[in-house]
Amino acid sequence: MPYTIIDLPVPSGKYGKKSPYKMTPQYVTVHNTANDASARNEANYMRNNSSSTSYHVAVDDKEVVRCLPFDRNAFHAGDGGNGTGNRKSIGIEICYSRSGGARFDAAEQNAAAYIASLLKSYGWGIDRVRRHKDWSGKDCPHRTMAYGWQRFLNMVTAAMGGAADTGEAPSGRLPGKLDEDGKWGKDTTRKTQAVMGTPADGIVSGQLISCKQYLPNCLVSSWSFGKTGNGSPMVRAIQGLAGAAPDGKAGKQTVTAMQGLLQGKGFPCGQIDGYMGAKTVRAWQRYINSRL
Numbered sequence: 696m697p698y699t700i701i702d703l704p705v706p707s708g709k710y711g712k713k714s715p716y717k718m719t720p721q722y723v724t725v726h727n728t729a730n731d732a733s734a735r736n737e738a739n740y741m742r743n744n745s746s747s748t749s750y751h752v753a754v755d756d757k758e759v760v761r762c763l764p765f766d767r768n769a770f771h772a773g774d775g776g777n778g779t780g781n782r783k784s785i786g787i788e789i790c791y792s793r794s795g796g797a798r799f800d801a802a803e804q805n806a807a808a809y810i811a812s813l814l815k816s817y818g819w820g821i822d823r824v825r826r827h828k829d830w831s832g833k834d835c836p837h838r839t840m841a842y843g844w845q846r847f848l849n850m851v852t853a854a855m856g857g858a859a860d861t862g863e864a865p866s867g868r869l870p871g872k873l874d875e876d877g878k879w880g881k882d883t884t885r886k887t888q889a890v891m892g893t894p895a896d897g898i899v900s901g902q903l904i905s906c907k908q909y910l911p912n913c914l915v916s917s918w919s920f921g922k923t924g925n926g927s928p929m930v931r932a933i934q935g936l937a938g939a940a941p942d943g944k945a946g947k948q949t950v951t952a953m954q955g956l957l958q959g960k961g962f963p964c965g966q967i968d969g970y971m972g973a974k975t976v977r978a979w980q981r982y983i984n985s986r987l
């Protein structure tokens with residue numbers, strides 16, 4: 696487990712304001728803090744202030760900080776005193792979402808792993824995981840949604856035991872199968888995006904020219920390379936599924952992880968060598984076709 700769980704509890708003297716009701720949880724609600732503070736700092740701010748706003752857990756790149764027991768409610772969902780979000784859901788804040796970057800990526804990974812452990816302990820499925828937005832319409836968890844909500848759900852499902860690709864069809868998938876021609880152009884990108892649940896525009900944005908050598912069969916009509924780049928939500932989703940560092944930029948490590956994933960799922964791609972050659976692209980296309 697990459698994170699440590701610690702408790703920084705809201706003092707019971709503040710329950711009247713921050714956690715007045717007993718609760719039998721039915722859902723997990725995901726938030727982004729829209730801030731750049733650590734989980735400890737977020738928790739200390741929340742438990743020491745006099746606002747009614749509260750939540751159960753804050754997660755960063757190192758720690759899961761528990762603030763309220765799960766048999767008490769918290770006010771985090773914006774759906775009022777009797778709302779299901781505020782009265783029946785465990786509120787989880789993912790830290791460092793304002794600026795994003797490696798700390799946020801690691802916090803999201805930790806949150807996915809921790810939420811997976813919660814779902815297992817309650818005997819729940821992925822359908823119990825909701826967004827703040829689902830309760831009140833607020834743009835939260837903003838960065839997690841921008842990177843792809845289905846991508847995050849896939850991370851949670853993968854952390855529960857790797858069943859992400861046998862789950863329900865993500866919305867937005869496209870009809871028709873891919874040509875298994877070993878070349879990664881716009882159609883392969885669009886259908887991969889649809890399967891991964893990220894925006895399906897046919898473009899792999901924000902890739903590094905320095906990594907292009909590992910992507911010989913990725914066509915520049917679909918892959919956007921530059922000297923610097925912020926990465927692509929689709930690549931980030933693939934990295935989450937394959938167990939590579941989720942920076943959104945495909946390179947030797949990501950291709951190696953994809954090849955391991957393909958071999959493990961019964962789509963042979965030749966040598967695991969970190970190069971996206973024709974055999975690897977063809978295996979990927981067959982894998983995506985199996986999910987369309």
Ligand SMILES: [Zn+2]
Nearest residue numbers: 726727827835
């Ligand atoms: Zn929120």
